[in-house]
Amino acid sequence: MTHPFAVDVDTLSGMRPLSTAVFALGSNLGDRLENLQGALEGLRNTPDVMVVDVSAVYETAAVGGPEDNPDFLNAVVVTETTLQPRTLLERALAIEDAYGRIREEVDGPRTLDVDLLIVGKREIDEKALRLPHPRAHERAFVLVPWHEVDPRASIPGHGAVADLLADLDTSGVRRRDDLVLED
Ligand SMILES: Nc1ncnc2c1ncn2[C@@H]1O[C@H](COP(=O)(O)OP(=O)(O)OP(=O)(O)O)[C@@H](O)[C@H]1O
Numbered sequence: 001m002t003h004p005f006a007v008d009v010d011t012l013s014g015m016r017p018l019s020t021a022v023f024a025l026g027s028n029l030g031d032r033l034e035n036l037q038g039a040l041e042g043l044r045n046t047p048d049v050m051v052v053d054v055s056a057v058y059e060t061a062a063v064g065g066p067e068d069n070p071d072f073l074n075a076v077v078v079t080e081t082t083l084q085p086r087t088l089l090e091r092a093l094a095i096e097d098a099y100g101r102i103r104e105e106v107d108g109p110r111t112l113d114v115d116l117l118i119v120g121k122r123e124i125d126e127k128a129l130r131l132p133h134p135r136a137h138e139r140a141f142v143l144v145p146w147h148e149v150d151p152r153a154s155i156p157g158h159g160a161v162a163d164l165l166a167d168l169d170t171s172g173v174r175r176r177d178d179l180v181l182e183d
């Protein structure tokens with residue numbers, strides 16, 4: 001007879017808590033829109049990750065890197081997931097690889113960058129995985145699209161995205177309504 005309190009593995013996995021995981025996408029090499037589109041598809045195809053919001057596409061002046069670093073396209077994707085942060089980072093890096101990320105110098109042009117910004121309120125400080133992303137709070141190219149899809153968003157340890165944005169120069173961030181990420 002089954003023990004009255006027995007719980008099977010499926011039931012347990014169904015009980016893993018949902019967290020909000022937010023990703024930043026960036027590309028400044030090759031077909032930039034296609035690269036972002038590939039990243040979005042990669043996230044949509046990730047089991048146990050549900051894409052709930054996708055920002056508009058923004059054209060942004062490169063921050064850092066060589067003087068002639070081309071402009072980026074950036075966007076932010078909000079998901080709900082039962083996956084652990086490490087698994088989410090692995091997926092992000094695999095998606096970068098799948099889209100043939102090429103990079104020759106630090107902050108130089110890259111086909112695709114997928115950063116994990118937050119996973120719920122988790123705080124992790126390891127070299128391979130820092131949460132919240134250690135530079136998200138100071139990057140207008142991240143915060144402008146994030147605020148667009150979630151005006152109430154906040155970054156653990158740094159505060160509301162809306163407040164952080166108020167102190168940033170957003171002049172290098174331009175919404176490109178002519179460029180659309182398809183569903
Ligand atoms: N929250 C995070 N999101 C993505 N990568 C992270 C995160 N925290 C740590 N990393 C590590 O950073 C590495 C990526 O470093 P990389 O030099 O590509 O950074 P970058 O994308 O060029 O710059 P930045 O992190 O400033 O956007 C990954 O291999 C990953 O292990």
Ligand SMILES: Nc1nc2c(c(=O)[nH]1)N=C(CO)CN2
Nearest residue numbers: 026060061062063072113141
């Ligand atoms: N505008 C812009 N600048 C950057 C970006 C980016 O995505 N957009 N990513 C960087 C490193 O990840 C460095 N600089």
